[in-house]
Amino acid sequence: MGTERGGEGRNDGADEPGWDVDPEDEISAVVEMTGHQLKLRREAAGLRVAEFGEAIGYGEDLIRKIERGARIPRPEYLDKVDEVLDAGGLVSAMKKEMREARYPKKVRELAKLEERAVEVAVYASHGMHGLLQNEEHARVVFRARQPSYSQDEVERYVAARMARRSIFDREPAPSLSFVQEEAALRRPIGGTMVWRRQLEHLSEVGQLPHVTLQVMPIDCEAHPGLDGDIELLKFGDGTAVGRSEGAFNGRPVSDPKQLRILELRYGIIRAEALTPRASQAFIERVLGET
Numbered sequence: 509m510g511t512e513r514g515g516e517g518r519n520d521g522a523d524e525p526g527w528d529v530d531p532e533d534e535i536s537a538v539v540e541m542t543g544h545q546l547k548l549r550r551e552a553a554g555l556r557v558a559e560f561g562e563a564i565g566y567g568e569d570l571i572r573k574i575e576r577g578a579r580i581p582r583p584e585y586l587d588k589v590d591e592v593l594d595a596g597g598l599v600s601a602m603k604k605e606m607r608e609a610r611y612p613k614k615v616r617e618l619a620k621l622e623e624r625a626v627e628v629a630v631y632a633s634h635g636m637h638g639l640l641q642n643e644e645h646a647r648v649v650f651r652a653r654q655p656s657y658s659q660d661e662v663e664r665y666v667a668a669r670m671a672r673r674s675i676f677d678r679e680p681a682p683s684l685s686f687v688q689e690e691a692a693l694r695r696p697i698g699g700t701m702v703w704r705r706q707l708e709h710l711s712e713v714g715q716l717p718h719v720t721l722q723v724m725p726i727d728c729e730a731h732p733g734l735d736g737d738i739e740l741l742k743f744g745d746g747t748a749v750g751r752s753e754g755a756f757n758g759r760p761v762s763d764p765k766q767l768r769i770l771e772l773r774y775g776i777i778r779a780e781a782l783t784p785r786a787s788q789a790f791i792e793r794v795l796g797e798t
Contacts, residue, residue, distance in 0.1 A: 539609050540577025542602055547575035549593050564588045580610045607671070615668040621749065622675050627742040629685045631724075631733045631777050633753075636692045638669050639676075639684075640721075642709040646670070648698040681718040687733070687774075687781045690726045693794050700798060707795045714788050722781040723790050731780045732773035740770055 550560050561568045566585060573579035581589075583603045590599035608616055622628065622639075630637050636645060646669045650662045657665065675682060693710070696703040714721035724731070735754020742748040750770040751760045761767060782790055 536577065538605060539580050542581075542606060543575045543577040543579075545602075546581075546589060546599070549589075549595065549599070550575070553593050560592075563592045580606055582610075583607060610664060610667065615665070615672075619668070619672050621741055622672060623678075624743050625675075625682050625741040626744050627683045627685075627740075628675070629738075629740040629771075629774050631687045631738040631774055632692065633689055633733055633737050634692065635695075636697075636706065636710075637686060637688060637737075639672060640686060640688065640710055640713060641669060642706050643670055644702045645697055645706040645709075648702060676713065676716060676719070683718055683720075684716075685720045685722075685778070687722045687724055687777050689724045690790075693723065693791065696798075704795065704798050707791060707798065711788065711791045711795070714784070714791065720784050721787055722778060722784055723787040724777065724781045725790075728780050731777050733777045738770055738774050738777070740767070740774060 550557075555563065557568050557571050561571055564571075564585075565588065570579065570585075574581045574585070581602075583600075583606070586599050586603050586606065589595070590597060593599065608619075628639075630639070632640075635649065638646070641649070643666060646666050647662065650657055650665045675684070688710075693707065697706070710721070713719055724733070733754075736752060736758075738750070738752040738754075740748065740750040747762065748767050749760050749762045750767050751758065752770055752773070755761075755769060755773075756766055761770070781787070
């Protein structure tokens with residue numbers, strides 16, 4: 509995963525910046541088309557691969573992989589190509605599609621739903637919910653998965669999870685509601701310093717004006733979320749989608765009757781949890797104990 513360019517640190521092998529393409533993913537056709545366009549632009553400029561590599565500071569192997577659609581170029585690669593070929597921003601404009609293409613399919617689909625949502629409601633039963641994780645925490649979580657991910661897969665999933673956090677910066681801001689189980693706050697994932705930084709991040713998120721963050725105390729005897737996580741997303745056109753591990757076989761639902769069941773469960777969970785103010789104080793207390 510090296511990022512060196514040019515000079516003595518230059519790497520001419522296959523480990524330069526980029527992401528491998530899954531040929532079974534339908535996004536591979538988009539990546540292949542992008543690579544073909546980059547190749548045509550290079551050839552139109554009269555540059556051979558070796559000359560082009562010298563000009564942009566990347567290895568020949570990487571360039572060939574990108575041009576045949578076997579490697580997803582990173583944003584900095586596209587910016588450098590745009591600069592060298594004097595493309596006037598047309599190559600840099602490919603960054604959004606390529607950024608989305610490098611994420612695993614199921615993450616892309618979720619991110620598209622979150623981009624459309626005007627309201628998001630989440631109950632997280634065990635681990636810290638993905639939207640609430642910082643980068644260090646997410647990396648430790650993905651490294652702990654079994655069967656284990658390769659380092660490249662770990663970085664892809666981390667990058668995708670961090671990209672989803674753009675939902676907090678959207679304008680107009682969506683309404684975001686989270687209920688997080690206390691146990692996730694007390695698990696020292698990644699060791700004390702990583703744990704502390706995750707709690708600090710959680711505290712910062714909870715203070716955003718469009719975010720309601722509540723903690724479900726472990727001494728709450730029973731509530732409707734004991735069967736598993738709940739997620740509800742509502743869109744500007746009045747439609748919605750929801751999912752719960754403990755309802756409808758865990759599959760996404762959009763039927764109004766089924767959504768009402770999830771909304772009822774989530775409403776009771778919120779009522780059983782600590783208030784947002786008490787939750788903020790609770791997070792600060794746990795921070796003080798670490």
